[in-house]
Amino acid sequence: MTPTIxxxxxxxxxxxxxxxxxxxxxxxxxxxLFTAISYGKMVKVFPNAGSAYTYTRETMNPHLGFLVGWAALLDYLLLPMVNALIIRIYMVSVFPNVPAWIWVVAYVAAVTGINVWSMGKTSNMNTILVAFELVLIAAFLVLAIVQFSHGMGKGTVITFDPLYHSGVRLSAVLTSATVVCFSFIGFDAVTMYAEEAKDPKIMPKAIMLTVFIGGAVFFIASYFAQALFPDVSHFKNTDDTLPEIGLYVGGTLFKLLFISGAFAATVASGLASHASVSRLLYVMGRNGVLPKRWFGYVHPKFRTPAWNVILVGLVSLLAITPSLELISSFINFAGHGMCKILLEGQMSGKKWEDALSFKCTLVGEYI
Known part of the structure; x- marks a missing residue:
């Protein structure tokens, strides 16, 4: 759940x-919120790692749990690789003369090392990165108010137009809601850490707070952005407006800071997705779905599923050569096929399909 998405x-x-x-x-x-309530109920009854895999296994059937676990694993295992690949793209664009593989290896080594070391260190690093993004959003709100005073956009903070005006179609809002739903992907990963929480009883509250706080950030930021830019005529590239929003609101320096926020978001996403999939592998190993000796191992000192973390790191190294489009296609196949079907069925035009499919694929992992 990346704030800047x-x-x-x-x-x-x-x-x-x-x-x-x-x-x-x-x-x-x-x-x-309905989904969050469901996860909160389940994690209270089954305070174990594994999320949907565990709930399906315990309430329905171990065989169904097996299918859910493998479907989730196909998706989750590729997400850390996507983040490594995005970091590679960022760094190559800034340092074109440095071999791309160096950035992938350095990034994967750092993320893997932090995740092996301790869940607390992973959490602390994520807190710093997310705090940086929230500071940038707060700066955006302040700069937006300044721009309103200069007559930009609606010229006022208080306006109902970003919520409703003539020409708004309910069908279009519902279609777009399915797209922005992907901004929330990742909150369910909280349940992956049920066994590492100091008190499992706080898990339902943690899930609800994650969704509420994330939703509040998304709403406030989008409200100010919509009041500043009532339509898309200001933008040269509507597929990714973050750089231009930063430029128009705060100038070149703020644009660079905004882009650095996207970089921080990718690193935070990489840490979280790496930690989550290693714990899914651990639970599947503990249950005998995967070889228990390897996947069910917990490091005696660090208390983390060290072998799984290292395995995910090795998989992430595959980001050295493939394109983002290729890996995105695999993730679409594994976990986001419904997104592609939705886009093909409800959106018209190849450009729309490409742009939205890319966003839907990466949002949870931008996460």
Missing amino acids: VFDTFGIVSKETNGVVPLAYITALIVM
Whole structure:
């Protein structure tokens, strides 16, 4: 749940909804709250790692749990690789003369080392990175208020237009809500750490707070952005509006800071996804779905599933050569096929399909 993702997808969603991105986020938040309540109920009954795999196994059938676990694993195992690949793209664009594999190896080694060391260190690093993103969003809100005073956009902070105005279609809002729902992907990973929580009873509250806080950040940021940019005519590239929003609101320096926020988001996403999939592997190993001796191992000193963390790191090294499009296709096949079906069925035009499919694939992992 990357706070800055709202600015990446803003142009796409604003165009589709005719300028009511905050309304799409409210709709998505309501849907996500039902899902969060469900996860909260299940984690209270089964305070074990494994998330949907564990719940399906315990309440329905071990064989169904096996299928759910493998379906999730196909998706989760590739997400850390996506983050490594995005880091490679970022760094190569800044340092084109440095071999790409160096950045992948350095990034994967750092993320793997932190995850092996301790869950606390992973959490602390994520807290720092997310705090940096939230500071940038707070700076955006302050700069937006300054721009309002200069007559930019609606010229006022208080306006109902970002929520509803003439020409808004309910079908378009619902379609866009399915897109911004992907901004919430990842909150369920909280349940992966049920066995490492000091008190498992706090897990339902943690899940609900994650969704509420994330939804509030998405809504407030999208409201200010929509009030500043009532339509997409300001943007040269509507597929990813984050750089241009930073430029128009705060100038070149703030644009660079905004982009660095996206970089921090990718690292935070990499840490979280790496930790989550290693724990899913651990539970499947403990249950005998995977070889228990390897996958069910917990390091005696660090108390982390060290072999699984290292295995995920080795898989992530595959990001050295493939393209983002190729890995995205694998993730679409494994876990986000419904997103592609939805886009093909409800969106028209190849450009729309490409842009939204890319966003839907990466949002949870931008995470």
